[in-house]
Amino acid sequence: MYVIVEINGQQFKAEEGKRLFVHHIQDAENGATVEFDKVLLVDNEGTVTVGTPTVDGAKVVCEVKSSLVKGDKVIVFKKRRRKGYRRKNGHRQQFTELTIKQVIA
Numbered sequence: 001m002y003v004i005v006e007i008n009g010q011q012f013k014a015e016e017g018k019r020l021f022v023h024h025i026q027d028a029e030n031g032a033t034v035e036f037d038k039v040l041l042v043d044n045e046g047t048v049t050v051g052t053p054t055v056d057g058a059k060v061v062c063e064v065k066s067s068l069v070k071g072d073k074v075i076v077f078k079k080r081r082r083k084g085y086r087r088k089n090g091h092r093q094q095f096t097e098l099t100i101k102q103v104i105a
Helices: none
Strands: 001-005 010-012 019-021 033-036 038-044 045-052 060-078 085-104
Touching: 001 019, 001 033, 010 019, 019 060
Parallel strands: none
Antiparallel strands: 001 010, 001 038, 019 085, 033 060, 038 045, 060 085
């Protein structure tokens, strides 16, 4: 059984025991339990239920493993040829690591 859940504007495929790296959740603390009820689709062993826009009564219960994880560094390099213009900038996105404890559908 799996569900498609929307967390912080992104959609994830959620199954029990799976780890997710979602955009940073401000109020999350390590070991805390977080529930998401914006379930868009439920697949229960071949029986698919699509929400309009969400599935009623379905939710995903997660545990926060790490409230702040930094992603890989992305280098942004801008250049205009023959103009002497070069800019180099780096960015590391902040994530929250979640472990899915229970899928209720």
